[in-house]
Amino acid sequence: MPIRIITVPFLADKDIFDDEELNRFLENKKVISTQAHFFTQENKSFWTVFIEFETLLVNSVSPFAMAEPERMLYENLAQWRREQAGKDGVPVFIVATNSELAEVVRRAPKSIEALKSIKGFGNKKLEKYGKAILNKVNGFYERKIEDRTIKT
Numbered sequence: 001m002p003i004r005i006i007t008v009p010f011l012a013d014k015d016i017f018d019d020e021e022l023n024r025f026l027e028n029k030k031v032i033s034t035q036a037h038f039f040t041q042e043n044k045s046f047w048t049v050f051i052e053f054e055t056l057l058v059n060s061v062s063p064f065a066m067a068e069p070e071r072m073l074y075e076n077l078a079q080w081r082r083e084q085a086g087k088d089g090v091p092v093f094i095v096a097t098n099s100e101l102a103e104v105v106r107r108a109p110k111s112i113e114a115l116k117s118i119k120g121f122g123n124k125k126l127e128k129y130g131k132a133i134l135n136k137v138n139g140f141y142e143r144k145i146e147d148r149t150i151k152t
Helices: 020-026 068-088 098-107 112-116 123-151
Strands: 003-011 029-041 044-055
Touching: 003 020, 020 029, 020 044, 068 098, 068 123, 098 123, 112 123
Parallel strands: none
Antiparallel strands: 003 044, 029 044
16 A cells, blocks of 8 residues: 655644645545654644555546535635644544545535435534534525625
């Protein structure tokens, strides 16, 4: 299996870990295993993540293949995921993988049962994050409808 090691620095001015490279790398990967190690160097904090992975098919769902509104929702969900992972002290893929978020965008579930039908959303994840994800999806589409109403 191929491996990748990515070091994620803490951005003190933003009070977050800069996980952009890690998220970009995981975009079309199936994670087999991970190991994460926290360290400091010269009073700066870092996470180093060892990832064993498989590359998914080229035609897997990607936010870059989405229309602009769907890409906006994906980015909104990805931002929420980063914030939630930071609060919970877990890697972002524990909250939801990139492919899970892409499938949420594609299906736009309106209920916990609909969200449960998406691969990766088991009872534990649904209990912890399901309501927040549905609120993000439903709020996004409600805003879009209101925006159209205002414009016409």
